[in-house]
Amino acid sequence: QKEVEQNSGPLSVPEGAIASLNCTYSDRGSQSFFWYRQYSGKSPELIMFIYSNGDKEDGRFTAQLNKASQYVSLLIRDSQPSDSATYLCAVITTGGFKTIFGAGTRLFVKA
Amino acid sequence: GAVVSQHPSWVICKSGTSVKIECRSLDFQATTMFWYRQFPKQSLMLMATSNEGSKATYEQGVEKDKFLINHASLTLSTLTVTSAHPEDSSFYICSASEVGRGVGEQYFGPGTRLTVT
Numbered sequence: 001q002k003e004v005e006q007n008s009g010p011l012s013v014p015e016g017a018i019a020s021l022n023c024t025y026s027d028r029g030s031q032s033f034f035w036y037r038q039y040s041g042k043s044p045e046l047i048m049f050i051y052s053n054g055d056k057e058d059g060r061f062t063a064q065l066n067k068a069s070q071y072v073s074l075l076i077r078d079s080q081p082s083d084s085a086t087y088l089c090a091v092i093t094t095g096g097f098k099t100i101f102g103a104g105t106r107l108f109v110k111a
Numbered sequence: 112g113a114v115v116s117q118h119p120s121w122v123i124c125k126s127g128t129s130v131k132i133e134c135r136s137l138d139f140q141a142t143t144m145f146w147y148r149q150f151p152k153q154s155l156m157l158m159a160t161s162n163e164g165s166k167a168t169y170e171q172g173v174e175k176d177k178f179l180i181n182h183a184s185l186t187l188s189t190l191t192v193t194s195a196h197p198e199d200s201s202f203y204i205c206s207a208s209e210v211g212r213g214v215g216e217q218y219f220g221p222g223t224r225l226t227v228t
Contacts, residue, residue: 032215043204043219044155088155092215099145099215103154 003027004091006102014110019076021087021105026070029094033065033072036088038104044088048074079109114138115207117220124195124227131191132223134205140185141207145217146178149202161188185210195227 005024013019021035032051036044050056050063050072062075072091076083086104093100114137124130134144143162147155159180161167167180179191188207192199202224206217 034215034217036219043222044206045219046216049216090215090217098160099157099217101155101157 003093003100004089004102006087006089006105008103009106010108011105012108012110013079015079015081017079017109019079019083019107019109021074021076021089021107023072023074023089023091023102024070025072025089025091025100027091027093027100028067028070030067030070030091031094032092033063034090034092034099035061035063035074036090036101038086038088040085047087076107079107081109081111083107084109113209113218115205115218115220117205117223119223120221121224122226124225126196126227127194129191129193130195130225131189132203132205132225134188134190134207134220136186136207136209136218139207139209139218141188142185142210142212143208144182144188145206145208146180146188146190147204147206149204149222151202155204158190192225195225197227200225200227 034049035047038044048063050065056063060077064073086106088104089102116135118133146158158173159167159169161182163182169175182188204222206219
């Protein structure tokens, strides 16, 4: 079992819709969770981080964390074609020394 | 804030030569810097983690004698690919985490595209 799993996609949504990106992790002791966005040919950029169970909102982005289910998600409201990218989920393992990245989900927002 | 630069942005070299890539945190001090490699359409692969003033920690399967990492200061880390071969051609990306913040909050450089002919 991979330590951080994401559906590779592509996930295709129409412009204006909500895009839902999901991530599961295997280390039950993980405490910190991050979402990065990577455009093709570019390096990743940090979008959000979440540490506590529940929802965290930042503009059109909402991160959701459920530690009991070992599940973290990212919702993008009012999706725009410029949101088309690969979204990477990252988890800090128990002990806090290592960040594990998922393989990423490709999102395509259709105009 | 939190800007990381890399130099060069792309490089072409001949097989057998060495290439040095610089990673700098421009507006913050970096406790830890990370070096990743990414092949086309694949995810990031962590190569090594470096802390200022100490030896880098390499991931399993990464040859430390081939990929030399030096973290000379809180704002500069270098990766030297020694005796490069065509299979080393890849997108090399560094990232840095700021002093006082966790290692998950990483700021990435723009990457260096290496082509070995």
